Structure formats: structure tokens, C-alpha cells
Amino acid sequence: MRYLRPVICSFLLALLVTTLTACGGSSSATGETTTETTTTETAPGDQTTDVTLDSPHRGGTMKVVWNGFGSSIDPGVDYDGNWTLLRITNDGLVAWKRVSGQDGNTLVPNLAEELPIPTNGGLTYTFKVRKGVKFSTGQEVKPSDFKATIERQFKLPGPVASFYAVLLGGAACEASPAAGKKCDLGKGIIADDNAMTLTFKLKHQDADFLQKLALPFAYALPADTSPKETSVTPLPATGPYMIESYKPNVEMVMVRNPEFTQWSRDAQPNGYPDRIEFNLALTPNEGTTQVENGDADWIADQIPTDRLGAISEKYPEQIAINPNPQVYHMVLNTQVPPFDNLKVRQALNYATDRKALVQLWGGPKLAEVTCQILPPNFPSYKPYCPWTKNPGETWTAPDLAKAKKLIAASGTKGMKVVVIGTPDESTTSFDLYFIDLLKSLGYDASRKTLQSSVEYPYVQDSANKAQISRSYWYPDYPAPADFLDIVVGCSGYHPNSTANPNLSMFCDPAIDAKTRAALAKQITDPAAAVPLWTEIDRLTTDAAPWVPLFVASRLDFVSPRIGNFQYNPSVVGGFMIESAWVQ
């Protein structure tokens, strides 16, 4: 026993140190806690243990302020705005791994038992659906629910149904939205509730089909869900949280889903807070003050730029900056003068002072200069910058002399150019910069201001012949095609339509042929497709349908009581509020 005493003492000391470290993490700065993840609390490989059940951090109420809340709480309707919240209330067959870091873009099975290997030449995907998963209403999730959910997708308004038009019967549903209520995907989706299998049959290969199934549009809802958009009544949930109440522009409350049992920590981990309250009525300025005073735990909106300096200097430990694949750019309409002329598009790219615009956005910590279409850390990305004084991999300075030569050679000097913009401060300041730049290049530049709700559809519709506007693209899923085939590729170009994501109206047949080849290769040999996409990125960048400006990072400002801040890089990610400790 005498010999055991030092051993016991050492063990107790080690235990004490470990406990103190853990406690320090919970109460310390955000920057420190970002390295500590919930996954470290459980043994690797354990997919079922609920990491939060015995944690002292489990419980409490998190208070969030969010002025820019999305348009809907219906996963079938909301496009991007609330995905980060719907991600913790509902689930699809597959999901991006719910962890911080680049691993967060990895696709993992969610309500499916495993990721399927496509058969029939990439045209058939068969899933085995997990047994025992229940909606918050108590109903069990069945394969037929997924079929009904995708069919419902075609019955709801909005341009998003096209994600699943590749299914057999999908094109017919998409083509007749008025008759959408009769949309039948019986041939495209075969659900067997007894065998718990779900088979998707595609009309043609789609290399990103699994990624599309991870989007909230494909989150399971009970088969008897109304085909009409829900406005304020929350839909049944499968995730760790469910929406208890929602008053648009006022508040929303999320509570624990009593039917939730963690089935995969990678796909849908349990959450720490018991309750999450959203204040939707405050302006970003008011919200920032609330977090500053400790009255709220997190502001989901962007902090007003004039407060960035003071906030970052006073509360550096409450600030978290994480990279985002959000590419800000000026869209150049390649179908209308003067931007139908390659020389003019190249000239504007050469003339743009990207460093000044990064500063205007909030500084180099919040934005990284870019010259190309694909963002850094994205599949197939390789740095490339032809639009600088010394072309190479990075941007150094604008080349006004070259720009002026190109403009002179184009013979377009003196033409009228109208910059389309919205009234918000950020867009206005960028537009004013480009108006001045265009004037200095010899154009008669002016601005047309449209309200935010009007501006995007206006620019989308080629009939309006919008010449230039500021835009950004946040990819729907981490695949090069989402940029190169959809936003600046032929697949996304729908003339005279407001469902056109290709605002530059850019469609080059030669590049498109390479895109088809890359998409085909991605299904059979993903590694071999990587250099193909890199080449397409370069070719498209050279064709200059955009003036790529910078890739914006995400800044989060949280209260000092928030611990274990985790940031997921996927499109449905961001600050993982379920993993945060509020006690």
C-alpha cells in the first residue's frame, strides 16, 4: 500500500490537471476553445454514444440575435438563409461531417446506413435507410417519406427543384410546375418501406447527386406533409432540436427534440444547449451591442464595419474568423456591349485594385484577394492570377497601363455602362468604386439602384441586359461543378429566365465540352477529374466572365460565456450552435 500511494497521488494529480484544463476551456476565450471539439470526448469509432449526455456543459439557454434570418423555416423552400439552423432540426440520407476544419466537407451517411456505390453506370443509387429514427411527432422515418419529400420539392415555388430534375420523371415535374401537384417520381424513386430501401434512378449521370441529397431540400419530412409552404407552423424534426415557436421578424425558439437519439456523431451529433432563443427583431448594430453587453451569446449577422475596429480591439478573445468559400466578384454580362468584348473584360480585371476592395470589405483578415473562379481550399483549386502586374499565382497590383491599351484596342471607349446595385452600404461602396474605375477607363458610367428583392431577378434575366453588377457565390456543395458548370457554365445558363444562376450569361462550347468530360470522369475516377477541373478553372478565368475580387471569411462575435466554439465549413455549416457550451 505504501508503494501505491505515489501512484494514486500521481493519478489524482493528473485527474485534477485534466479537469482544470477542461474547465479552463469552457470559460476561456473562443480562440482557445476552437481547438477543442466535442468529438474528443468520445472514443474514436464510437458512432452511437451521445457525447453530451453526461457532460457538465449540457443544458442552458443560448441567446442568438439574427436580423438577416432566412425567408422560411420550411427546408423545402428556404434557400441558404436558414440552412445552418435547419441542419440541426432535420436530416437527409447523407450529410457533410459535422466537425470543424476541412473534414467538415466530407460526405457521410446520415439517415442512410452507408454511402451507396452507384450502379448501372452511375445511374442508380440504392440506400438502406436507418431503422428506428423518429420524427418529433413520434412517427418513424420511412423510405417513402424521402420520395414524398422530393416530390413535394417540385410542388413548392422556387428554382430549386432543378437539383433533382435528373431523376427519371423529374424533368416532367419541373417542366410543368402548374401541374406540379400531380408530380409523380414513381419511376425515379423506388421506396420499399418493408425492406427499408430507397432507390434513385437517374436519367443521366450526375457526379454531384449525393452532394445534392445532403442539401436541406432533401431533408426527410413525413409523407403526409402539406405540399404548401409552411409559414409559421414548424414541420416535424428528426435532429436534436425542433422549432417550438416562430414569429417572423420577432423571435424563434428551438428546444430539444424528445424523440432524438444520436445515431451518428459524424452526421448529427447531439447538442449541448437545452434551448436556443433567436431574437429576429434587432438590427446588426443593436445585436452587436447585445453581445457586447452579454445580453446575447451570438450575433448571426455581420458586425457593422465601423464597429469592427473597436470590437476586435476590446474583445479579441470573443472573435472567431473562419474561411468561407464565398467568392465576391463583379459579374460582366458577356452577351451585351461593351462586355461582350473579351478585351474589355480583361481590361477591367487588370485595372481593378483588389487590395483596396479587400480593405473596403474589412481588411485582409476578413477577405483574401482572388483572381480566379474557384476559391482556396476548394476541390481542384490551384492558385492562378493572370490579372495582375506580374501574372503568376498571386495578385500584386493593378495594371492600369495594360488595361488602357486593351480598352483602346477594343474600340468601346465612351460607351454607356450602367452598374446595377442595391441600396445597402456594402454594395453601394463597391459600385461607386467601379463607376469611378470605368470612368477613368473612358466609359460613361452610372448606377441603377434596385431594391434587394428586385435586383437579383433583374440581373438573372438576360432580357434586361444588365451590364455589370456585384455578386457573390457561396457554393451549394463542395464540388467544382457548382462554380464552373452552374455559375459560369452552360448548364446554368437559362436565357430570359429568372431561374438563371449564370449572371454573366457565359457559355463557351469548348469549355463546356471539357466540363462534360470532367463530370463523366468524376464518377468513374474522381482523382483523375481533379486536374481537369483545375484546367477548366483557368480557362474560365482567362475568359473573364467575372472580375473575381476576394474570398470572404466569416467573422463570428460571441459572448464570453460561450465555450467550445466550433465552425463547420460546409454550406449548411458555420458556427455549430449545438456544440457550444453556455454553462
Place this chain on the structure above:
Amino acid sequence: MGVAPTEPAIDLPLSPGPSRGTWATAVRRLRRDRAAMATLVVLVVIVTSTLLAPVYASRVAQTDPFRSNLSGTVEIDGSRVPVIRPNPSGLGSTPIGPTFGRHFFLGADTQGRDVAARILYGGRASLIVGVAAALLTCLIATGIGLLAGFTGGTTDAVIFRALDIVWAFPIYLLAIALSTSLLVQGLKIGPVAVDPNSLLLPILIIAVVFVPYVARPVRGEVLAVRQREYVEAAIAQGARRRRLLFKEVLPNVLPSVIVIFPLIIATCILTESALSFLSIGVQPPQASWGTIVNDGQNQLYTRPLVSIAPGLLIAVTILALNVLGDGVRDALDPRAKIRRRKRRARDS
């Protein structure tokens, strides 16, 4: 057997409408009104300052207040400093000033533009829109009021039911609706086309929405004047309608319009500021006091002067115009002052 109206043999001054002597008396009364004179001086200073905006921008501030100056530098106290300085934390940036000196007297905005120079230019736009819209409103409203009140009957009913429709809309709602829709494509009526960026667009919109508010009292005045003895005497002497309208009625209605005019200018400036603040009035890169208040609302924490300075100028101008309007009314209609005093005495 009807008797055709004939022109009177001798053109006698029938109406007691304002004569040269009446105007001179009014000016004398206005001069004696210290408050009105003080506000007139304030207005003259404001107008002169805004007229000198180009001189201030080019000679004093030596800057173009309509061009972005994101990477620019300026010499202050012998050393060259950036107009926009990145914050030490690396997040955000701080525009220069206010220096209360030659360059960037009130500081720079987020685009690196001189706020003081922009306020002077902005004042020009606000005053031009305010005065032009008020003039247009008074012209249209006087015409409509004269026509409706003098003609009466169906014409009066039709005109005023049409104006009632405009009246039924809250002013700002109507102005916002018109601005939002017209800003998309501009205004096109036949060969007349107004560019969405033109100052003419807010002038027209503001003028149109205020017409009923001036036309109604003008019509009331016309109806009252028509009943006066001198008008009846003119009719009895066989005066023609045109003569009645322009020689008897209009001169007696005009003082009311002149009294309303400064008040309408004030209201038009306020409306322009509101529309521009909402980004549907004067369009960037042009500036008005409303657009500058809007520019400054995102800098209230670090740069409150950007909003406060044009806001104060709007307030001072409106106050001055209102006091001047009161002075003009008292000068043209001294009985109104007596009536007001009596009412105050009764109320107290």
C-alpha cells in the same frame, strides 16, 4: 333676348388686389420682422455656401467629393497620411478626420471622400430639388385650383375627385411607391424620357404628391374671391372670363400661394431627404443631405458627424423656411397675425 357681354369702355381698376403699394408695404412689414430677417440671413448663408461648393472642393479641400479615394493619401501637418487607415487589429479601417482643417474638415467617409465638400454639394441638390419641386407644385396646383374653383360644376367635381385619390394616399407611401417603380427604368411619357439618375425624377415625384395639398386651399380661395363685390362688379360690367380669371381672381389668390411657397419648399426638402435616406431619391454618386445621412448611419459609432452635420443642416433650413413663411404670411396678411393673437389670448 340675351345681351352679349362687352368689354367695359374704360379699364378701371376694379379689384382691391395687391397693388405695387401693397407689395411694398408687405416688404416693409417683412423687414421689420426680426425673426424672419434672421432666418433669411441664415438661408442666404446656406444657399451661398452650397453655391460655392465647387470652389471649396477644388481650392480649399482640393478633392473630388464624388470619386472613391480608397488608396489615397493626404498631407496633414507636413506628413503624408492615408485617407483610410487600416485598424491596428487588422479588422476594418478608419477614415481620416475630422481634422477641422483645410483637408477633410469633417473627415472622410468610407469611400475616402471629403464629407464637408459632399455636404456642400449635397445641399445644392437638396435645395434644387426642394425649390424646383415646390415651384412645380405651386404652378400646377394654382392652375388646377383656379380652373376648378372658377369653372365649378362638373369640371370642379372631376378635378377634385381625381385629386382626392392622390390625397387618399399617405404622402410618403405614395412618394416611395412612385420612386421605387420609376427608379427601375426612369420615366418615359411619349418623347419625354427622364433618366433614373436625373434630379428631375425626385423633383417630379415630390411635386406631384404635394399638388392636392396646395390646390385645395387655392380652390377655396378662388371660390371666396369669386363671391367678392369687385368680381361681381366686373361681371356686371361685362368682363370676359379670361380677364376675370387673370385680372381679378389670380392677383387676389397669389398672396396665399406666396405664403404657402416657403412652407412647401421646407416640406419638399424634407421629403427629398427622406427619399434619399431610403436610397430612392437622389442617386449615388450624386449627393444630397438625405444620402449623406444615409451614408453616415453605418458610421454612427465612429463617425457621428457624417450623419449629424447634414441632419443639422436639414433641421436649420426647415426651421428657417418655416419662420420665414410665417413672416411672409404676417407681412401679406396682417389680419392673420391679429387673429392669431386673439386666439392665443382666448385660449389662455
